[in-house]
Amino acid sequence: DAGITQSPRHKVTETGTPVTLRCHQTENHRYMYWYRQDPGHGLRLIHYSYGVKDTDKGEVSDGYSVSRSKTEDFLLTLESATSSQTSVYFCAISDPTLKGQENQPQHFGDGTRLSIL
Amino acid sequence: EDQVTQSPEALRLQEGESSSLNCSYTVSGLRGLFWYRQDPGKGPEFLFTLYSAGEEKEKERLKATLTKKESFLHITAPKPEDSATYLCAVRDLYGGATNKLIFGTGTLLAVQP
Incomplete structure (x- = not known):
């Protein structure tokens, strides 16, 4: 199994509070991704990173920010959580810069279930 | 727009x-x-990659095939242990170096003994 750890695994918080989710990898992969998974929508990309301090927006980035200060850690922050951000959040990794890995799959962590009341 | x-x-x-x-x-x-x-409470686990029409891949009781549209x-x-949600995703040839995937909403499979 790919060495991807997400924390916390579950969190319940109130509207308006800041929330930070963490993704930690031990594979030394360059690319990291944050997705959210909601019924009827499948997995949707929030933000991704292609290196330390290099990040970009995905298709549902409003209300989210990210940071990557080390190769192994990718943080997702909800500055002021809203009920619409209740979801399951998944982190994924890949490294298309590795020789022979240009078109390899992404590998996923086991997710964080976030409930915003 | 890419769609699955x-x-x-x-x-x-x-x-x-x-x-x-x-x-599709x-x-x-x-x-x-x-x-x-x-599986419930878990992240997606990779099964197969298909690259071109006509390609097939097999793993135990699963076989994936590909045409130009589906x-x-x-x-x-x-077997009951095959019960899970199966997700399909595509990577666009013109999607740049991000290696982004576009996912479908999945099929929930339940196998009863």
Whole structure:
């Protein structure tokens, strides 16, 4: 199994509070991704990173920010959580810069279930 | 716009009853089509990558096939442990260096003993 750890695994918080989710990898992969998974929508990309301090927006980035200060850690922050951000959040990794890995799959962590009341 | 549609949304089979799941896709150019399995409370687990029409991949009771418009995941003589949600995703040939995937909403498979 790919060495991807997400924390916390579950969190319940109130509207308006800041929330930070963490993704930690031990594979030394360059690319990291944050997705959210909601019924009827499948997995949707929030933000991704292609290196330390290099990040970009995905298709549902409003209300989210990210940071990557080390190769192994990718943080997702909800500055002021809203009920619409209740979801399951998944982190994924890949490294298309590795020789022979240009078109390899992404590998996923086991997710964080976030409930915003 | 890239799009992935999976059908059926849910499928219930008896143990040993073979069937197929469908993944229809629209992309500018297909760089790869990926199948994942997802168990409750877990992240997606990679199964197969298909790159070009006519390609087939097999793993135990699963066989994935690809045409220019769709992919099928054939399940032969399924067992209860095959119960899971199966996700399909595509990577666009013109998607740049981000390696982004576009996912379908999945098929929930339940295999009853």
